[in-house]
Amino acid sequence: MKAIGKTSKQREFESEALPHADLLYNYALRMTNNSADADDLVQETFLKAFRFWDKYEKGTNIRAWLFRIMKNSYINRYRREAKEPDTVDYDEIQNFYNTIRDESADSHDAQDSAFGNLLDDDIATAIADLPEDFRTVVILCDIEGLTYEEIAEFLDCPLGTVRSRLHRGRSLLRTRLLKYAKDRGYAVEG
Amino acid sequence: MNCRQFEEQITSAVDQYLQGDDRKEFYDHAFRCPQCRKAFERERFIKTLLQRRLRIVQTPHEISHAIVAETGSTDPDALLHSLQAPSPRSHRTARFFLAVAAVFVLGFLVVSSPSPDSSPLSAQRADVIAQSAAMYAGLLAGWMKPQISSAEPEVLEAFFEGKTGFPVHVHSLRDYTPVGALLNEASGVPLAHLVYTSNGKTVYIYQTCWNTVQDGRKLKIPDQVKKTLCAGRPYIDESFDGRTFILWTEGRTLCGAIARMGQQDLLSHLPLAEASLPGAR
Structure with missing residues (x-):
């Protein structure tokens, strides 16, 4: 069907x-x-x-442009409501990551099986609970399949x-999934 | 590469950004260091889990219609058509499936019922078909154990590297995940063995030097089987008590597969060129 009167x-x-x-x-779905x-x-x-289409520089990466618009919209609409801090305290995250990594290093193999019993909703919730910066890269890389270069842009x-x-985000995600699995009685005690 | 350097490379390896010497050093270290290998497999497991469980969702039609309406377009069908364009995810290879931890490999192999023909068949050590049947039975019965357990093809390739004199192929089998490998020899000829599993089912892969088998002095196969393989066709045998045995060649490597399933089912999991099928005897 050919559109008539379309600009x-x-x-x-x-x-x-x-x-x-x-x-x-998909990004919006996983973020929210x-x-x-x-x-x-x-x-x-x-x-x-659409409103700012004239501002888009033709030939540049339109996905990055659209993504930035969405990210700003997300920040404006949801971040304040969620009372999430504007920036992630990387030192705190790193310390936490190091702690849990040491504590759980020995029992992961057997616990991997427990992940198979988790519901998709559990996994989606675990992602949604990640700090925003980590959540974004995990979604874009592991779910949407974008390259590091695209994500960096x-x-x-x-x-x-x-x-x-990505490294820290996956580690945090793993810890959360292990907790869910353990809460549901799936994980092997380690 | 030391453990600290390895850890810094884990994420790049999981996302397949490592190349050349960096890649080789990484997988060499993974092979040598079980703790680092675990760290690598843990991160890869999370990526695989997300890929398997969280599928790309198509934008609901009512949303696309709403956008078209709001932007003043009069052609929602064109929009819907444009939304059918391949998503980024579709360009990814679905190479990685759920990694099965080593404990399951050994557990599965130990608890599986011994097959009726679980004797080592030592009288026929030079016979490739007898060897592979015996190894398969031995793995199922638990008296043969993988020397390395890993779901990572690169780790398994590193295990065989430089030890066989022929290329060992760690194939990607449809729906099956590699779980372990073993290297032994018969009459001084290296034999590579790989085990794949999926939902409690096992595919066993045997590999050895095709030139040596063709030569016939240390390893042998029946002339009719050799003739089939030399013609570029696989040899298929379904007479193994409910199991199927398939032999084929890949360059300098003779490959065999055994599984408790029918011919078509097993063929559907193997990376054989369709042009060479069928080759049943």
Whole structure:
């Protein structure tokens, strides 16, 4: 069906921006852990993107541009409500990570099996509970399949930061999943 | 590479960014250091878990319709079409599945019922088919144990590296995860053995030097089987008491697979070129 009366802006927007809706929707879904909130966030992002379409520099990474709009929208809409600190205390996280790593180093193999019994909702909740910076890179890399380079561009940070956040994010996620498994009686005592 | 350097590379290795010497040094260290290997497998497990359990969700149609309506478009079908474009996830290889911990490998192998033909068949040590059947039975019965347990193909490849004189292929079997490996020899010829599992089912892979088997002095196969393999076709035998045995060649390596399943089922898991099928005797 050929659209009648569609402006060049609309045509461009549809062909360039909208194919990335799934990327944004999945990111929104994992960040908010709520489909209704994800719906709102995606719509808001696309409407802002359309409104500021003239600001988009053609030929640059449109996914990164859309992602930044969504991230800002997310921050404005949800971060204040969630009372989450604006920045992650990396020292605190590192200390915590080192502590749990040492405590749980011996019993992981047997405990891996317990993860298989966890519900998808448990896993989604564990991700949603991660500090935002870690959650973002884990979602983009492990669920959405983006490269380190893409993530670094999205977040406007060095590659090394992406890598270290991934490492810490996965470690924290593992600890949370082990706790869920143990709470449900799946994990082997270690 | 020491343990500290290894830890710094774990995330890059999990995401397959390591190349060349860095990659080799990493997997060499993983092979030598069980604690570091565990750390690597733990992180890889989390990535695999997320990939398996949290699928990419398609944007709901009502959302895309709403966006189109809001942006003044008159063609929601075009939008829906555009939303069908492949997602980033679809470009990834689904290479990694749930890693099965070593404890399950050994546990599974020990508790599995011994097969009726679990004797070592020592009288036929030179016969490739008898060897592989005996090893398969031995692994199931528990009197043969993997020398290394890992779900990481690279770790298993490192285990065999430089020890066999022929390339050992750690294949990606559809739906099956490698769990362990063993290296032994018959008449001085190295034999590589790999075990894969999936939901309690096992596929056993045997590999040895194809040139040596063709030569026939130290290892042998029946002439008819050799003829089939030399013609580039796999040899398939379903007469193993409910198990299927398949032999095929990959360059300098003779590969065999045994599993308690039918021919078509086993073939569907193996990386054999379709053009060479079927080759049943």
